[in-house]
Amino acid sequence: xxxxxxxxxxxxxxxxxxxxxxxxxxxxxxxxxxxxxxxxxxxxxxxxxxxxxxxxxxxxxxxxxxxxxxxxxxxxxxxxxxxxxxxxxxxxxxxxxxxxxxxxxxxxxxxxxxxxxxxxxxxxxxxxxxxxxxxxxxxxxxxxxxxxxxxxxxxxxxxxxxxxxxxxxxxxxxxxxxxxxxxxxxxxxxxxxxxxxxxxxxxxxxxxxxxxxxxxxxxxxxxxxxxxxxxxxxxxxxxxxxxxxxxxxxxxxxxxxxxxxxxxxxxxxxxxxxxxxxxxxxxxxxxxxxxxxxxxxxxxxxxxxxxxxxxxxxxxxxxxxxxxxxxxxxxxxxxxxxxxxxxxxxxxxxxxxxxxxxxxxxxxxxxxxxxxxxxxxxxxxxxxxxxxxxxxxxxxxxxxxxxxxxxxxxxxxxxxxxxxxxxxxxxxx
Ligand SMILES: *Cc1c(COP(=O)(O)O)cnc(C)c1O
Numbered sequence: 001x002x003x004x005x006x007x008x009x010x011x012x013x014x015x016x017x018x019x020x021x022x023x024x025x026x027x028x029x030x031x032x033x034x035x036x037x038x039x040x041x042x043x044x045x046x047x048x049x050x051x052x053x054x055x056x057x058x059x060x061x062x063x064x065x066x067x068x069x070x071x072x073x074x075x076x077x078x079x080x081x082x083x084x085x086x087x088x089x090x091x092x093x094x095x096x097x098x099x100x101x102x103x104x105x106x107x108x109x110x111x112x113x114x115x116x117x118x119x120x121x122x123x124x125x126x127x128x129x130x131x132x133x134x135x136x137x138x139x140x141x142x143x144x145x146x147x148x149x150x151x152x153x154x155x156x157x158x159x160x161x162x163x164x165x166x167x168x169x170x171x172x173x174x175x176x177x178x179x180x181x182x183x184x185x186x187x188x189x190x191x192x193x194x195x196x197x198x199x200x201x202x203x204x205x206x207x208x209x210x211x212x213x214x215x216x217x218x219x220x221x222x223x224x225x226x227x228x229x230x231x232x233x234x235x236x237x238x239x240x241x242x243x244x245x246x247x248x249x250x251x252x253x254x255x256x257x258x259x260x261x262x263x264x265x266x267x268x269x270x271x272x273x274x275x276x277x278x279x280x281x282x283x284x285x286x287x288x289x290x291x292x293x294x295x296x297x298x299x300x301x302x303x304x305x306x307x308x309x310x311x312x313x314x315x316x317x318x319x320x321x322x323x324x325x326x327x328x329x330x331x332x333x334x335x336x337x338x339x340x341x342x343x344x345x346x347x348x349x350x351x352x353x354x355x356x357x358x359x360x361x362x363x364x365x366x367x368x369x370x371x372x373x374x375x376x377x378x379x380x381x382x383x384x385x386x387x388x389x390x391x392x393x394x395x396x397x398x399x400x401x402x403x404x405x406x407x408x409x410x411x412x413x414x415x416x417x418x419x420x421x422x423x424x425x426x427x428x429x
Contacts, residue, residue, distance in 0.1 A: 001332060003339040010419035013336070019321060019329055019410055025049055026247075026412045031393040037417045037424070039396045041409035042193075042221060042373050045247030051313035058309045075312075079279075081296070081303040083312060084255075087319045091246075092219070092238070093229035094257050097294040101308060102275075102301075104254045105220055105241040106135045111298060112237045112256065113143045115270045116214045117185045123212070124149055126185045127175060129167060130159035133193045136218055140187060156183065165362040165377075166197045166369075173207045180211035187215075190222030190238075194399060196363035196373035198226060202233040209234065220244060223255060224318060225371040225409075227327045230257050237262070245372070245409060246318070248311040253304055258295040273300030321411060329410035330372045336415055337374050337408050338365070340422035347426065356380030357429065362403070373407045375399075381429075388428040394421055 003009070014020055026046040028035040038046060061073035070078045085096035092099070102108065117126065124147070126140055144154040158175045160167050176186060186208035191198050201217055208215035216237040222228060224245030230238055238257040242248035246255075262268055274282060276297045278290040291297035318326075341359050345351065350358045360377040363370050378385050379402070386398040397405040408418055 001335065003336055005340060005343045005419070005422060007416070007419055010336075010415035013332070013415035017329060017414070018325055020414070022317070022321060023412045023414060025317060028412075029395060031390075031395075034393060037394045037421050038413070039394065039406040039408055039417075039421070041247070041412070042225070042244055042405065042407035043397050044243055044250060045224075045245055045314070045409070046412055047249065048247055048313050048317055050317070051249070051310050054309040054313040055306060058305050077303065077305045080305050080308055081299070084308070084315065085294070087315045088255055091228075091315070091318055091323060092223055092240075092255070092257060093227070093233075094231045095260060097263060098231060098257050098260055100256045100258075100295040100299055101242075101253050101311065102256060102299050102303070104251065105218070105239055106139055108239040108254045108256050109136065109139045109218060110143070111271055111300075112216060112239060112258075113139070113185070113187075115258075115262075115268050115298070116216060116237050117143055117147075117187075118214075118269075119144075119147050119149065119154075119184045122182055123184045125154050125156055125179060125182045126187055127156045127158065127179060127183050127208075127213070128187050129172075129189060129192060129199075130157040131192075131194065132189055133218070133220065136187075136189065165195050166192075166364055167199075169200055169203070169369075172199070172204060176204070176207045176211050176213070180213075183208070183211055183213040185214050185216065186211075188217060190217045190219045190228070191225065191371055191373070193221050194403070194405075195375045196221075196370050196405070198222070198364075198369050198371055201235060202229070205233050205235050219255075221373070222371070224326075225330070225373075227323050231259065234261070235259060242311050242314070245407075246311070247314040247411070249307065252307045253311050256295060256298060258298065263295065263297070264291075264293055270298055271300065272297075275299035275302050317411070326410045327371075330408075331367055333408045333410055333413060333415065333418065334370065334372055334374060335367070336418045337406060337421070340418055341374065341376060341425075344422060344425055344429070348429065354379065359425075372409050373405060376404045376406070378402045378404055385428055389424060392424045392428060394424055 061069045084101040085099045089096045141151045205215045214236045219240035223240035240255045242252045276299045358379045
């Protein structure tokens with residue numbers, strides 16, 4: 001597409017947008033009396049207007065039925081979590097029995113490593129990306145320590161090359177090959193939270209398996225952002241949060257994928273609780289754990305229905321919109337943001353990446369290696385630039401020392417948002 005830096009062009013694109021009606025399904029924060037340009041759906045997605053009703057239904061049913069709501073609520077709580085298997089499977093490219101919605105992201109990451117990080121003899125290392133989201137680093141470090149290893153020995157981090165921000169894909173594959181006798185687990189973020197780089201999950205999974213390792217992904221920034229094929233890619237396990245692109249509210253319930261290859265495997269260890277027990281006999285309350293034949297076997301506690309109701313509201317919107325339509329728009333919209341930022345440098349006659357004032361895009365320019373997010377290094381600027389943007393009505397995200405992350409998300413952001421952001425950016429600079 002040939003982009004133009006005009007309001008007319010942006011409005012034209014919005015008029016042809018098959019998802020244009022979806023913007024109206026969300027609440028936007030208001031700054032100085034007008035709707036903010038909200039580019040932080042990668043951090044906390046906006047609230048769907050329908051969500052209150054989903055949650056209120058459960059509150060009403062609780063008021064009406066008390067404990068009987070487990071059976072008599074409009075969506076009985078006993079099986080509430082089962083409503084997610086099919087629609088969430090569509091969002092991440094899985095089979096329904098491979099999906100369970102439970103707990104929260106880092107907790108799930110630990111539970112999955114209990115099952116799938118099984119160090120033995122010389123095969124005990126975890127390969128991950130350098131500068132992963134801190135929670136993942138802490139989780140991985142504590143897991144290797146828990147098994148009696150030293151993080152500096154047992155964790156292999158693949159870094160960007162000197163002076164670069166993104167990791168070369170071939171460097172990941174090479175690191176897997178080089179350590180093929182010692183890696184037990186490859187655990188990478190599907191999308192790096194900082195620079196927005198998307199990793200080739202299919203190729204990494206293949207390479208990891210060839211090396212004899214288990215392969216899992218943290219999809220915090222990938223679920224609801226990218227078209228995923230977790231089942232077909234043979235990914236062993238994955239987990240994600242639902243409050244970023246999936247708009248399910250602060251700290252909402254997490255999502256988990258476990259490949260069919262691992263369901264019903266009696267030697268896979270796991271931490272268990274009653275909600276993972278075979279539902280036919282769960283309430284006999286007898287001794288002896290019998291696992292569910294699905295990913296539900298990993299559930300420990302009974303389902304947090306209030307946050308699940310919020311998640312359900314959002315999942316319904318995703319399934320109505322469809323990941324194909326969403327990702328098609330995301331590609332165009334992110335491309336437009338990239339164009340607008342380049343234009344900002346051009347208009348100010350800045351062409352050198354290290355020049356003061358230059359806005360350097362550190363997210364890959366290759367569309368296959370990014371989703372909705374563009375990260376910008378604002379050379380020669382400090383947090384004052386970000387503060388000015390906020391005052392002018394842009395909600396973006398600031399990472400020290402000078403990185404601005406912007407995520408124009410296809411469900412509720414428009415081309416006009418991106419155009420206006422460009423104008424405001426010029427003003428603030
Ligand atoms: C957002 C995010 C988290 C947050 O973890 P919680 O357990 O939900 O608090 C963890 N890892 C990654 C990669 C993230 O992007």
